[in-house]
Amino acid sequence: MEFYGYEREDGSVGVRNHVVLLSVDALANRTVKGISRLIKNTIPITHPYGRLQFGEDLELTFRTLIGTGSNPNVAAVLVVGLEPSWTEIVANGISKTKKHVDTLTIIPNGDHKAIEKGARIAQRMVSEASELRREPHPLSSLIVSIKCGASDTTSGMASNPAVGEAVDRIIEHGGTVIFGETSELAGAEHILARRAVNEKVRETFLSTVKAYLDFALSKKVDILGSQPTAENIAGGLSTIEEKALGNILKTGTKPIQGVLKPAEKPKGRGLWFMDTTSSAQETITLFAAAGAVVHLFSTGQGNVIGHPIEPVIKITANELTVKRMPEHIDVDVSGILKGALDYREAGDLIMKALLKTASGKLTAAEILGHNEFALTRLWKSM
Amino acid sequence: MKILFIHDESDNVAVALRDLAPGEILEIEIGSKTEKIEVKEPIPFGHKIAIRDIEKGSNIIKYGEVIGIATDKIVKGSHVHVHNIRSLRY
Numbered sequence: 001m002e003f004y005g006y007e008r009e010d011g012s013v014g015v016r017n018h019v020v021l022l023s024v025d026a027l028a029n030r031t032v033k034g035i036s037r038l039i040k041n042t043i044p045i046t047h048p049y050g051r052l053q054f055g056e057d058l059e060l061t062f063r064t065l066i067g068t069g070s071n072p073n074v075a076a077v078l079v080v081g082l083e084p085s086w087t088e089i090v091a092n093g094i095s096k097t098k099k100h101v102d103t104l105t106i107i108p109n110g111d112h113k114a115i116e117k118g119a120r121i122a123q124r125m126v127s128e129a130s131e132l133r134r135e136p137h138p139l140s141s142l143i144v145s146i147k148c149g150a151s152d153t154t155s156g157m158a159s160n161p162a163v164g165e166a167v168d169r170i171i172e173h174g175g176t177v178i179f180g181e182t183s184e185l186a187g188a189e190h191i192l193a194r195r196a197v198n199e200k201v202r203e204t205f206l207s208t209v210k211a212y213l214d215f216a217l218s219k220k221v222d223i224l225g226s227q228p229t230a231e232n233i234a235g236g237l238s239t240i241e242e243k244a245l246g247n248i249l250k251t252g253t254k255p256i257q258g259v260l261k262p263a264e265k266p267k268g269r270g271l272w273f274m275d276t277t278s279s280a281q282e283t284i285t286l287f288a289a290a291g292a293v294v295h296l297f298s299t300g301q302g303n304v305i306g307h308p309i310e311p312v313i314k315i316t317a318n319e320l321t322v323k324r325m326p327e328h329i330d331v332d333v334s335g336i337l338k339g340a341l342d343y344r345e346a347g348d349l350i351m352k353a354l355l356k357t358a359s360g361k362l363t364a365a366e367i368l369g370h371n372e373f374a375l376t377r378l379w380k381s382m
Numbered sequence: 383m384k385i386l387f388i389h390d391e392s393d394n395v396a397v398a399l400r401d402l403a404p405g406e407i408l409e410i411e412i413g414s415k416t417e418k419i420e421v422k423e424p425i426p427f428g429h430k431i432a433i434r435d436i437e438k439g440s441n442i443i444k445y446g447e448v449i450g451i452a453t454d455k456i457v458k459g460s461h462v463h464v465h466n467i468r469s470l471r472y
Binding site for chain 1: 383384387389397399426427428429430442444445447448449450462463464467468469470471
């Protein structure tokens with residue numbers, strides 16, 4: 001199985017060829033947006049943080065920003081920050097990929113001059129990137145991430161097992177898949193733990209899930225209303241355990257190679273677990289920062305999530321969702337519940353959509369302009 | 383076309399594949415056995431129906447695994463949801 005992608009200097013293969021304007025901090029957002037209005041084919045990535053963070057929380061922000069810029073879907077990056085010190089840290093991190101990286105600071109330029117300087121840099125980057133061409137690459141070059149959202153009982157009956165079928169095939173072809181959603185594994189972690197590649201991974205996996213749940217319990221609040229969510233309950237899911245047992249079906253049947261920190265790159269091929277929230281915009285941001293180039297997203301009630309640089313393919317088995325929200329659905333596997341489609345055939349549909357998307361076909365979320373990007377914060381700012 | 387989806391033979395709940403109305407008599411296949419079940423109350427598409435009588439305090443089984451505990455006696459054919467089951471985790 002092959003797709004047409006962009007090979008980068010570091011040997012990684014992307015499925016998009018984006019020029020990214022990356023805010024280091026919230027104060028750079030106006031400049032980043034200003035440049036993106038002047039220069040076509042740039043992707044502005046803005047966020048509300050990046051000042052006065054410290055320790056592990058700051059490390060995660062840096063890892064996420066550096067990982068986003070380093071993602072194989074990105075051809076070149078202009079890093080924009082208020083001041084040079086943190087701007088350089090982010091730019092130097094991305095430079096390790098050998099792609100074109102430049103920096104711009106608001107001090108001492110001010111917004112007007114920064115936008116002009118940035119526009120000139122971005123124009124060159126877009127011109128250079130437009131010369132790159134797609135080439136055929138094996139499926140084994142792909143890093144795919146998976147997460148479901150706005151789940152209901154159709155997720156566990158059909159769309160998640162169909163994604164699981166696709167995940168098994170990606171891995172059989174030598175590809176890499178990342179899953180996460182630590183909080184949503186409660187009630188099913190014992191089943192996943194059996195698939196850990198060795199005892200050490202098994203222990204790390206279980207202690208990671210336990211730590212997340214202990215954190216929630218330590219706050220002494222009822223998380224019902226958060227897990228399951230209101231739309232999960234409307235769709236017939238009653239408890240976190242029920243949601244988790246449906247959730248894990250999308251991970252297929254292959255061994256779990258290891259546990260990754262949020263936004264950490266997989267250390268090899270196969271299936272990897274990343275410690276993440278279950279919030280879609282944060283989780284996909286972390287997966288993309290770990291180098292995932294396409295996302296498979298199964299939904300029941302209809303989630304509309306996208307990402308600025310990682311295409312998100314929406315898959316549903318809920319016939320009502322296909323009817324109500326057709327503009328958001330890329331792959332309709334509702335035939336499974338009508339007996340018109342078996343899991344293998346549904347897996348074929350997902351693989352076809354994956355290879356097409358990886359070769360350049362735009363997803364519904366990309367066409368609709370869904371570009372959700374959200375940093376995960378671990379601590380308060382200083 | 384199937385009306386109820388049962389994940390595992392040991393389950394005591396099934397998922398409705400269309401809206402169910404009170405008084406409907408459905409046939410379910412569990413393993414090699416066929417049983418009749420009378421729908422006791424309206425059950426929307428995607429929601430769960432009890433396929434056994436479930437005592438208060440006993441486990442709700444779906445996917446062959448425990449998904450929660452009954453907070454009330456649940457009669458076969460009734461709607462099983464947040465009003466009569468709760469998580470064992472939170």
